[in-house]
Amino acid sequence: MSNNKLLNVIFISMLASFVFGASFEPACARNKLVIQADLGRETIDKNIYGHFSEHLGRCVYEGYWVGEDSPIPNTRGIRNDVVEALKKIKVPVLRWPGGCFADEYHWKDGIGPRENRPSMINTHWGGVTENNHFGTHEFLDLCEQIGCEPFITGNVGSGTVQELSEWVEYVNFDGVSPMADLRRKNGREEPWRVKYWGVGNENWGCGGQMRPEYYVDVYRRFQTYVRDYPDADTFKVACGPYGEDIKWMEVMMKNVEKGMMRGLDLHYYCGSGEDSRSATKFEEVDWFHQLRRAMRLDEIITTQSNIMDRYDPKKRIALIVGEWGAWHDVESGTNEGFLYQQNSLRDAMVAGVSLNIMNNHCERVRMGNIAQTVNVLQAMILTDGAKMILTPSYHVFDSYKVHHDATLLPADLECEDYRFDEDRIPGLNVSASQDESGKIHISICNMNPNDDAELICEIRGAKVGRIIGKVLTAPEITSHNTFDNPEVVKPSDFDEYRKTQNGFKTTLPAKSIVVFEIESGE
Numbered sequence: 356m357s358n359n360k361l362l363n364v365i366f367i368s369m370l371a372s373f374v375f376g377a378s379f380e381p382a383c384a385r386n387k388l389v390i391q392a393d394l395g396r397e398t399i400d401k402n403i404y405g406h407f408s409e410h411l412g413r414c415v416y417e418g419y420w421v422g423e424d425s426p427i428p429n430t431r432g433i434r435n436d437v438v439e440a441l442k443k444i445k446v447p448v449l450r451w452p453g454g455c456f457a458d459e460y461h462w463k464d465g466i467g468p469r470e471n472r473p474s475m476i477n478t479h480w481g482g483v484t485e486n487n488h489f490g491t492h493e494f495l496d497l498c499e500q501i502g503c504e505p506f507i508t509g510n511v512g513s514g515t516v517q518e519l520s521e522w523v524e525y526v527n528f529d530g531v532s533p534m535a536d537l538r539r540k541n542g543r544e545e546p547w548r549v550k551y552w553g554v555g556n557e558n559w560g561c562g563g564q565m566r567p568e569y570y571v572d573v574y575r576r577f578q579t580y581v582r583d584y585p586d587a588d589t590f591k592v593a594c595g596p597y598g599e600d601i602k603w604m605e606v607m608m609k610n611v612e613k614g615m616m617r618g619l620d621l622h623y624y625c626g627s628g629e630d631s632r633s634a635t636k637f638e639e640v641d642w643f644h645q646l647r648r649a650m651r652l653d654e655i656i657t658t659q660s661n662i663m664d665r666y667d668p669k670k671r672i673a674l675i676v677g678e679w680g681a682w683h684d685v686e687s688g689t690n691e692g693f694l695y696q697q698n699s700l701r702d703a704m705v706a707g708v709s710l711n712i713m714n715n716h717c718e719r720v721r722m723g724n725i726a727q728t729v730n731v732l733q734a735m736i737l738t739d740g741a742k743m744i745l746t747p748s749y750h751v752f753d754s755y756k757v758h759h760d761a762t763l764l765p766a767d768l769e770c771e772d773y774r775f776d777e778d779r780i781p782g783l784n785v786s787a788s789q790d791e792s793g794k795i796h797i798s799i800c801n802m803n804p805n806d807d808a809e810l811i812c813e814i815r816g817a818k819v820g821r822i823i824g825k826v827l828t829a830p831e832i833t834s835h836n837t838f839d840n841p842e843v844v845k846p847s848d849f850d851e852y853r854k855t856q857n858g859f860k861t862t863l864p865a866k867s868i869v870v871f872e873i874e875s876g877e
């Protein structure tokens with residue numbers, strides 16, 4: 356080729372690349388995402404973005420409940436700042452009162468005038484005295500203030516069938532009955548009509564140390580008396596397995612008829628780092644292994660869904676990930692039993708990856724409840740007296756809320772690995788959806804803490820219009836928000852992308868979570 360011809364070729368390809376962007380990218384681009392905008396079928400149930408709050412440490416008391424006489428601004432004893440923050444991320448459903456606490460909670464101790472309520476020992480969590488000031492009415496008031504559905508877990512481990520049955524009657528029955536009348540006497544005329552009822556919690560462990568063969572019959576018996584009252588149908592949730600305990604799943608699916616169980620509650624915590632269990636003092640080895648364990652949720656859901664498919668091919672029974680998240684050592688100087696931990700960019704990455712995984716399994720996973728909303732484990736919010744801060748994980752729930760009830764879009768990702776020592780995991784993790792207005796949202800985690808990732812995204816079946824990006828990242832993998840410095844990790848606008856003929860090309864910063872919004876073009 357003469358020099359002139361060569362210059363022409365270079366000029367034309369530069370011009371084409373300017374005009375059409377990625378369609379003229381070299382074929383060797385290593386990160387490639389293809390979104391099939393016309394092939395969406397399943398809905399991402401917004402309840403995947405649910406939360407879990409237990410009578411544990413400072414979650415309920417201090418986190419939500421400060422009492423009517425508190426100087427902290429509150430509505431009927433529930434702090435306003437926390438409610439406002441949770442409204443902003445559109446919490447769809449809240450699981451309560453436990454956790455392990457649920458199987459030793461006697462709900463009648465938590466109703467009526469507060470000064471008359473008996474106290475109990477919270478044996479699981481720090482051995483502290485629980486004064487029962489936050490009970491059924493307060494919890495359901497909290498849900499009404501947030502605007503979310505309640506999900507109540509009944510006591511199977513140390514409670515009776517009658518106790519659970521009466522709780523449902525108290526909360527859901529509109530007619531004349533001993534429990535409905537008691538509710539009215541305690542100031543609530545209308546029933547709350549709570550839909551989601553858990554029949555025990557972790558009954559293979561703290562909820563009674565049961566074998567699956569035993570629990571399955573206990574479940575059948577208890578659920579019989581979780582009655583559907585007029586206009587108050589229940590969605591009964593059985594205790595599910597931990598992680599990949601396939602025996603528990605098999606026994607439950609084989610021995611419970613569909614009409615008796617609408618959901619199974621799987622729990623999975625991805626632990627902490629490898630060499631350090633600190634929430635904020637850790638190295639890359641800890642980052643890598645934590646994220647690798649977070650990614651295992653995908654295999655766990657696949658394995659458990661395969662068992663469910665054998666008994667329930669039409670996927671009528673929901674898999675609920677009723678407790679999930681990172682579990683670090685408590686912050687120094689705090690009660691070991693209170694599970695108070697800080698929350699860094701690594702936790703945000705755990706949240707981003709886990710939510711993408713659940714989105715991608717939305718044909719079976721129809722609820723998730725991160726543990727636990729305020730001041731406990733992977734919290735959204737930390738409080739210190741009247742002060743409140745939002746954690747990096749909160750910001751992920753905020754930016755991912757665009758996926759609520761949207762249609763999942765098939766997203767085929769080819770990506771480079773993130774290598775650490777001799778090990779590797781995929782560098783990127785993604786999910787995509789289309790909302791009612793036609794906007795496409797893509798959430799992408801770049802788990803590599805060292806390298807930016809160039810990505811070419813092709814969108815098939817839709818014209819690409821305006822693109823908006825938001826990014827969550829921080830200077831260090833350990834970056835976190837404190838009461839003195841609450842905005843170290845916070846989202847910002849992201850404009851490192853360029854539209855192409857049929858999508859866009861972007862450079863995702865190392866250790867970042869980016870959410871793109873794509874309007875449809877002409």
Ligand code: AHR
Pocket residue numbers: 409453454455456556557678726727732
């Ligand atoms: O979330 C803390 C505890 O973890 C819950 O009480 C229990 O269900 C799980 O083991």
